[in-house]
Amino acid sequence: xxxxxxxxxxxxxxxxxxxxxxxxxxxxxxxxxxxxxxxxxxxxxxxxxxxxxxxxxxxxxxxxxxxxxxxxxxxxxxxxxxxxxxxxxxxxxxxxxxxxxxxxxxxxxxxxxxxxxxxxxxxxxxxxxxxxxxxxxxxxxxxxxxxxxxxxxxxxxxxxxxxxxxxxxxxxxxxxxxxxxxxxxxxxxxxxxxxxxxxxxxxxxxxxxxxxxxxxxxxxxxxxxxxxxxxxxxxxxxxxxxxxxxxxxxxxxxxxxxxxxxxxxxxxxxxxxxxxxxxxxxxxxxxxxxxxxxxxxxxxxxxxxxxxxxxxxxxxxxxxxxxxxxxxxxxxxxxxxxxxxxxxxx
Amino acid sequence: xxxxxxxxxxxxxxxxxxxxxxxxxxxxxxxxxxxxxxxxxxxxxxxxxxxxxxxxxxxxxxxxxxxxxxxxxxxxxxxxxxxxxxxxxxxxxxxxxxxxxxxxxxxxxxxxxxxxxxxxxxxxxxxxxxxxxxxxxxxxxxxxxxxxxxxxxxxxxxxxxxxxxxxxxxxxxxxxxxxxxxxxxxxxxxxxxxxxxxxxxxxxxxxxxxxxxxxxxxxxxxxxxxxxxxxxxxxxxxxxxxxxxxxxxxxxxxxxxxxxxxxxxxxxxxxxxxxxxxxxxxxxxxxxxxxxxxxxxxxxxxxxxxxxxxxxxxxxxxxxxxxxxxxxxxxxxxxxxxxxxxxxxxxxxxxxxxxxxxxxxxxxxxxxxxxxxxxxxxxxxxxxxxxxxxxxxxxxxxxxxxxxxxxxxxxxxxxxxxxxxxxxxxxxxxxxxxxxxxxxxxxxxxx
Numbered sequence: 183x184x185x186x187x188x189x190x191x192x193x194x195x196x197x198x199x200x201x202x203x204x205x206x207x208x209x210x211x212x213x214x215x216x217x218x219x220x221x222x223x224x225x226x227x228x229x230x231x232x233x234x235x236x237x238x239x240x241x242x243x244x245x246x247x248x249x250x251x252x253x254x255x256x257x258x259x260x261x262x263x264x265x266x267x268x269x270x271x272x273x274x275x276x277x278x279x280x281x282x283x284x285x286x287x288x289x290x291x292x293x294x295x296x297x298x299x300x301x302x303x304x305x306x307x308x309x310x311x312x313x314x315x316x317x318x319x320x321x322x323x324x325x326x327x328x329x330x331x332x333x334x335x336x337x338x339x340x341x342x343x344x345x346x347x348x349x350x351x352x353x354x355x356x357x358x359x360x361x362x363x364x365x366x367x368x369x370x371x372x373x374x375x376x377x378x379x380x381x382x383x384x385x386x387x388x389x390x391x392x393x394x395x396x397x398x399x400x401x402x403x404x405x406x407x408x409x410x411x412x413x414x415x416x417x418x419x420x421x422x423x424x425x426x427x428x429x430x431x432x433x434x435x436x437x438x439x440x441x442x443x444x445x446x447x448x449x450x451x452x453x454x455x456x457x458x459x460x461x462x463x464x465x466x467x468x469x470x471x472x473x474x475x476x477x478x479x480x481x482x483x484x485x486x487x488x489x490x491x492x493x494x495x496x497x498x499x500x501x502x503x504x505x506x507x508x509x510x511x512x513x514x515x516x517x518x519x520x521x522x523x524x525x526x527x528x
Numbered sequence: 529x530x531x532x533x534x535x536x537x538x539x540x541x542x543x544x545x546x547x548x549x550x551x552x553x554x555x556x557x558x559x560x561x562x563x564x565x566x567x568x569x570x571x572x573x574x575x576x577x578x579x580x581x582x583x584x585x586x587x588x589x590x591x592x593x594x595x596x597x598x599x600x601x602x603x604x605x606x607x608x609x610x611x612x613x614x615x616x617x618x619x620x621x622x623x624x625x626x627x628x629x630x631x632x633x634x635x636x637x638x639x640x641x642x643x644x645x646x647x648x649x650x651x652x653x654x655x656x657x658x659x660x661x662x663x664x665x666x667x668x669x670x671x672x673x674x675x676x677x678x679x680x681x682x683x684x685x686x687x688x689x690x691x692x693x694x695x696x697x698x699x700x701x702x703x704x705x706x707x708x709x710x711x712x713x714x715x716x717x718x719x720x721x722x723x724x725x726x727x728x729x730x731x732x733x734x735x736x737x738x739x740x741x742x743x744x745x746x747x748x749x750x751x752x753x754x755x756x757x758x759x760x761x762x763x764x765x766x767x768x769x770x771x772x773x774x775x776x777x778x779x780x781x782x783x784x785x786x787x788x789x790x791x792x793x794x795x796x797x798x799x800x801x802x803x804x805x806x807x808x809x810x811x812x813x814x815x816x817x818x819x820x821x822x823x824x825x826x827x828x829x830x831x832x833x834x835x836x837x838x839x840x841x842x843x844x845x846x847x848x849x850x851x852x853x854x855x856x857x858x859x860x861x862x863x864x865x866x867x868x869x870x871x872x873x874x875x876x877x878x879x880x881x882x883x884x885x886x887x888x889x890x891x892x893x894x895x896x897x898x899x900x901x902x903x904x905x906x907x908x909x910x911x912x913x914x915x916x917x918x919x920x921x922x923x924x925x926x927x928x929x930x931x932x933x934x935x936x937x938x939x940x941x942x943x944x945x946x947x948x949x950x951x952x953x954x955x956x957x958x959x960x961x962x963x964x965x966x967x968x969x970x971x972x973x974x975x
Contacts (some may be wrong), residue, residue, distance in 0.1 A: 231639035234594060238631040244601055245624025252616025252691065259605025259612075260926035266606055267937040270599045271944055277595040278948065285588065285955050328609065330928040487617040488685075488693030495621060498697075502628035509636035516640060516647050 183492045184467070184482045187250040190499065192462045194243030199310075199361075199458060200451045201236040205229040207365020209276065209303025210358070212296070215369075215384065221377045222296065224521045226280065228372035231517050233280065235510060237273070242506075249495060253327055253485040254469045261321055261329040262313065265345045269309050276302035304358060311357025315350035315399075318461060319343065319406050320471035323478040339406050341473045349406050356395045360457070363388040363434070364450045370443035374520045385438045385446075393431060396457075400424070403464070407471065410464035420463060426456035534934035535607045535925040540907075541938065542599050544900055545945050549593035551899050554668055554714065555721020556586050557661035559748055564657045568650060578744050579657070580645075581964035582725070586660075587642055588955050592948060599941070607934065611914055611924030618684055618692045618700065619674045626670035634663030668717070669710055676706035678915050679906065680775055692915075708771050709906070712764040715756050716902060719862060720895040722753035726869070727892035728960055730885035738963045743879055746888070750878065754870035757862040765859065766821075772909065773822045776916065777831045779909030782842045783852040784818055785811075786832045793818040793830035801849045806834070843911045843921075851904035858898040865891060 208229050216222045248255045259266060279295040279302070286292055316331070319339050323329045334344035366388060369381040403410055414420050430452040437446035465471065469485055472478035486492070560582050567575035601623060604612045612620075637659035645653050677684075683699035684692045694700055726749025732742030773780040780786075785796045787806040795817035799808035816826035823830075833841055842848050865887055872878040878885075910916055914924040 227643075231643040234591075235632065235635035235639065237594075237598075238627060238635050241598060241601055241631055242624065242627030244605075245620060245627045248601075248604065248612065248616050249618075249620025249624050252613050252620060255605045255616055255620070256609035256613035256926075259602060260607075260609035260928050263606050263926070263929045263933060264937070266602055267940065270602060271940060273598055274595040274944060274948070277591055278951065281591040282588070282951065282955060285584075285959065327613075328928045330930075330933075487620075488687050488691060491617040491621065491694050494694060494697040495624075498625060499628060502625065506628060506632035509632055513636045513639055516644055 183489065183496075184486045186496070187246075187486070187492060188462070188466060188469075188482055191243065191247050191250060192459065194239060194246050196455050196458050198236070198239035198243055199454050200364075201239055202233070203307075203361045203454060204364045204368040204447075205233040205236055206303045206307050207361040207363065208368060209280070209299055209365070210307065210362045211365050211369065211381070211384070213300035215366075215377065215380050217377075220523070223523055224373055224377065225369065226283070227521045227523060228369065230280075232513065234277075235513065237277070246499065249491060250487055251469060251482075251485040252487060254480055257323070257327050257329065257480060258317075258470060261323075261331055262316070262345065263330065264333055265309055265313065265331075269306065269313075272302045272306050272309070275299075276306065307358045307361045308354035311354040312346060312350040314357070314458075314461060315353025316343075316345060317470060318353075318403055318410065318464070319347075319349055320473040322474050323470065323472035323480065324474070325478055327478075327480060327484075343473065349402055352395070352399050352402055356392070356399045356457075359388060359392045359395055360450075360454060363392055364447070364454065367434070367438065367443060367447040367450050370438070371447055372521050382438065382441070382443075385434075389431075389435050389438075396427065396431065407464075409471075413463055413466060423456055423460040423463060427453060427460065430456055529931055529935070531927065531929070531931040531934060532922055532925050534931045534938060535929070536921065538607050538934055538938045538941070539603055542596065542603065542941055542945075544903075545949075546593065546596040546600055547900065547903065548896055549589045549596065550664070550668070551717045551720045551896070552724060553586055553589045553593055554664045554717035555719065556582055556589070556724070557657075557664045557721075558718060559721050559725055559752060560586060561657050561661050562748060562752070563744075564654050568654050574740060575744065577964045577966065578741055581741070581959075583641060583657075584959055585956065587638070588952070588959065590638060592952055596945070596948070607926055607929065608914075608924050609926035609928070611919065614690055614919070615692050615915065618681075618694050619677055621694065621697075621700070622670040622673040622677075626667050630663045630667035630670065634660055634667065637663065665714065668714060669706075672710045672713060673701055673703065673706045675906070676703045676709055679709075679910055680705035681915055681918055705771065705775070708764070708768040712760065712768045713902075715760045715764050716895070716899045718752060718756040719760060720899060722749045722756055722866075723862075723888070723892050723895045725749035726753055726888045730889040731960070732963070733879060734882065734885050734889065738965070741964050746878060746885075747873060749888075750866060750869045750873050753862070754866040757859070757866040760859055761863060770822060776909060778833065778836045778840055779842060779848075780822070781831060781833045781836065782845050782848050783905060783909060784830075785849050786818065786830055787834060789829065789832040789835050791819065791829040792816045792827050795821065796853075798853070801846050803845055840912065842908055844908050848905060848908040848911075851901040851908060855898050855901040855905055858894050858901070861891070861894065862898070 208225060212222060212225045216225055244255075275298050279299040283292050283295045283299075286295070321329045321331060322342055332344045334346040335342055337344070337347045339347045339349045363385060366381045366385050370378050370385070373381065414424075430449045433449035434446050434453060437443075437449055467482040468479045469482060470480040472480075487495075560579055563575055563579040563582060566572065567579055604623070637656040640648060641653065641656040641660055644656070648656070677700065680703060681692075682703045683694060683696040685695050687693050725745045729742045729745025729747075729749055732738040733746065769780070784793075785799060785801045785808045786793060787801075792815070794813040794815045796808050797812045797814060799811035799813075802809050819828040819830055820826045822828065869878060869884055869888060872881050872884055912920055912922070914921045
């Protein structure tokens with residue numbers, strides 16, 4: 183049961199990153215790529231009907247984590263208190279600025295809201311990447327299962343780290359680059375004309391940056407926590423996951439070059455999936471490693487909920503998520519194809 | 529200030545601000561379905577525009593509700609870690625179910641309702657409105673289930689490590705406390721929706737513009753308002769109150785200011801509870817009324833605070849007393865005002881009775897106050913318990929998060945929410961002054 187729920191939570195995280203990832207990326211990009219108000223409106227219309235649903239994956243994932251692994255939820259959320267509160271503020275600013283620009287027709291205010299939207303999107307990707315890196319690096323867990331991290335200490339991933347150190351900053355940059363690329367590929371699907379060309383041409387530099395950062399982050403992860411490799415050497419078949427990272431990265435470049443935007447976008451989704459799955463597998467069965475000695479690790483068996491909770495949960499969770507996937511497919515199919523401002527009245 | 533107080537204020541402040549938005553969206557969602565249904569049945573373009581107008585108001589409220597709602601789920605972990613660690617297996621379920629069963633539904637169909645009207649059929653557009661309504665009401669249900677378990681824990685067991693474990697999924701969802709509280713709470717949301725709709729209608733009529741829409745809003749608002757204002761008192765409020773009296777005697781005694789156990793207990797309408805003397809200062813009392821309301825006979829004995837150990841008294845007793853009386857007093861006003869307005873509507877005089885329109889216009893903030901006061905009554909009445917009878921509030925907050933860090937983020941939220949409140953007011957005012965008529969082509973272009 184623990185194995186199943188570990189991967190179900192991982193599925194929710196992947197779902198969140200792949201889906202909200204592209205609208206975060208569009209948020210970052212629209213600051214640089216867009217030249218006219220019409221282009222900006224098309225760009226925002228490409229995520230308008232779906233961003234809120236994408237964000238639901240974060241909430242539903244949080245809820246799933248909460249009841250399946252209450253100890254992990256309690257420990258990580260209180261330990262990462264300050265960065266999570268900043269994430270909340272950014273999510274608030276981002277949601278409000280995106281949705282309300284359509285209700286305001288004063289240019290200055292719109293410019294402010296657009297700037298806020300882009301900035302909040304960029305900072306969120308960095309925080310999410312850094313958060314994942316914090317989990318991979320480990321935190322100074324005490325014997326009672328709790329910890330508290332300051333935002334930064336000496337920027338070194340030692341036994342008393344902060345949220346931000348050189349390693350977690352790399353994680354943040356990987357996320358920023360990967361999701362900006364993901365957003366650019368989304369725009370090549372949804373937008374036509376000049377803007378789509380610009381989105382397509384920005385893919386190459388982003389891609390090169392991502393290749394370099396992916397390599398650096400993999401090497402850094404092994405250096406910071408050598409135990410990350412244990413599962414891979416114990417089950418060599420699982421080296422298929424890093425192979426998948428490389429293959430999907432290559433596919434992004436090839437499909438974008440061949441002007442096949444949907445395939446390029448799906449490849450980028452696969453890249454995100456392999457990166458996250460690889461990270462989860464490097465941890466399993468640990469959920470949150472301790473920098474204070476592995477006796478303090480929060481492990482699957484230590485954090486898991488009671489058996490009846492999990493059994494009941496599996497029934498409604500499967501049913502509910504099957505339903506949710508139906509709505510999501512339906513909505514995306516209604517809004518398929520290029521954005522047409524003429525029929526997206528609001 | 530102690531860490532416990534800061535964490536309590538943190539949750540109280542963010543949830544109070546948050547609930548200003550869902551109470552309107554849940555109420556409006558129902559009324560939009562009504563408008564949209566009439567539009568479909570009669571083919572009336574006016575009712576369709578009315579539905580679209582309220583859809584825009586709904587959308588703004590929805591966004592504010594979403595962005596202020598995300599912190600609530602997080603705060604269980606960030607600010608109430610020790611509570612979450614032990615209770616996650618139980619209340620994590622309804623919270624996760626809210627995401628899985630309600631938010632996906634609501635967000636998907638709201639996207640279709642707002643952006644997709646030209647991409648889907650008329651019937652599908654109506655169906656989207658119904659789904660948004662369902663999603664928001666399901667969401668409310670799961671939140672009430674969560675709260676109800678803290679108020680009245682059922683169907684649980686404790687694991688060797690102290691964690692709570694669900695014994696029966698259906699008993700958790702069908703907790704009698706949850707069903708009563710849900711009925712009462714959703715009626716309260718419909719009251720907010722009706723009063724806001726009626727107030728906008730009254731505003732248009734008093735201004736002498738958009739009169740046809742003003743009449744639609746007034747009619748729908750007053751009909752829904754009179755039904756919900758009666759239902760909030762009887763049966764939902766009455767039944768919920770009796771259930772609280774049976775299960776949380778300390779809460780009901782503090783709400784009513786009943787310091788001493790007595791038969792033929794009176795009901796205090798106004799007064800100030802004095803914890804030192806154990807009396808109500810400056811009381812206005814209706815004799816025997818409390819005994820009658822709780823037990824159905826004027827001579828029944830009502831348990832007072834004197835029978836309850838002082839360390840189990842609600843910690844903010846005067847505030848609880850006032851919150852309850854504000855809720856009950858405003859509830860009485862809602863019923864009176866709406867019955868009069870409904871009578872005028874029936875006699876065909878409401879559209880010309882300017883005094884009644886003024887009363888409706890000025891009353892729109894009151895349901896917000898009443899709903900907030902109602903929630904304060906429920907949550908302050910639960911104190912000093914976090915999980916009633918099982919876990920004290922002082923045992924539940926995150927003791928690794930210092931008072932200083934808690935205050936830092938509380939102040940951050942206060943600043944941010946002050947900004948949001950300002951922005952919200954401007955946007956809603958603008959949307960209401962634009963009114964339901966479609967903008968001219970030039971205006972759309974400028975937009």
